[in-house]
Amino acid sequence: QQQVKQSPQSLIVQKGGISIINCAYENTAFDYFPWYQQFPGKGPALLIAIRPDVSEKKEGRFTISFNKSAKQFSLHIMDSQPGDSATYFCAASNKAAGNKLTFGGGTRVLVKP
Amino acid sequence: DGGITQSPKYLFRKEGQNVTLSCEQNLNHDAMYWYRQDPGQGLRLIYYSQIVNDFQKGDIAEGYSVSREKKESFPLTVTSAQKNPTAFYLCASSGRGSTEAFFGQGTRLTVV
Numbered sequence: 001q002q003q004v005k006q007s008p009q010s011l012i013v014q015k016g017g018i019s020i021i022n023c024a025y026e027n028t029a030f031d032y033f034p035w036y037q038q039f040p041g042k043g044p045a046l047l048i049a050i051r052p053d054v055s056e057k058k059e060g061r062f063t064i065s066f067n068k069s070a071k072q073f074s075l076h077i078m079d080s081q082p083g084d085s086a087t088y089f090c091a092a093s094n095k096a097a098g099n100k101l102t103f104g105g106g107t108r109v110l111v112k113p
Numbered sequence: 114d115g116g117i118t119q120s121p122k123y124l125f126r127k128e129g130q131n132v133t134l135s136c137e138q139n140l141n142h143d144a145m146y147w148y149r150q151d152p153g154q155g156l157r158l159i160y161y162s163q164i165v166n167d168f169q170k171g172d173i174a175e176g177y178s179v180s181r182e183k184k185e186s187f188p189l190t191v192t193s194a195q196k197n198p199t200a201f202y203l204c205a206s207s208g209r210g211s212t213e214a215f216f217g218q219g220t221r222l223t224v225v
């Protein structure tokens with residue numbers, strides 16, 4: 001049972017373009033939605049996160065959009081740079097269940113110079 | 114430096130052997146987690162522990178075992194019962210009540 005579905009699996013964008021990754025969840029008890037960035041051979045690192053009481057959060061070139069009624073959230077990477085080439089994972093957790101993270105399948109992003 | 118240390122970085126195991134992956138953290142975090150990552154797949158939770166001497170099964174616990182005798186340490190044993198153990202294993206920790214998980218650099222296990 002995949003509780004968090006992520007798309008696309010991979011994406012290629014030109015330098016300066018916008019990368020958009022989408023996630024959908026099933027469990028309405030989720031109350032925290034982070035995005036993690038992972039470089040090859042490394043562990044994931046928290047990039048940005050949002051709670052369901054807001055519809056958008058922006059940190060630098062990274063923006064999360066959240067649609068509670070549709071149970072969907074997305075990551076937008078503005079002005080994509082070659083250094084953004086990595087795998088991105090969306091996740092969700094529920095405080096009542098001990099904040100265990102449930103991850104999406106990941107999106108491999110390649111930014112071409 | 115505060116963080117999570119996983120060792121070894123690469124590990125090779127013969128079929129039928131048990132192997133233990135190390136995870137140590139000096140962040141004074143209460144919760145620790147083990148995830149498995151396969152190519153093209155997300156991270157799947159193997160086991161987690163909220164406090165010392167207590168742990169719970171995650172989504173794919175079969176063929177794995179853990180212990181949590183110290184707050185700083187959460188070793189994972191991959192037993193011979195795990196049918197497809199070749200994968201990248203990630204350990205993580207988080208503070209009490211915190212939603213942010215910090216990950217180690219991972220151990221890549223290959224069965225030969």
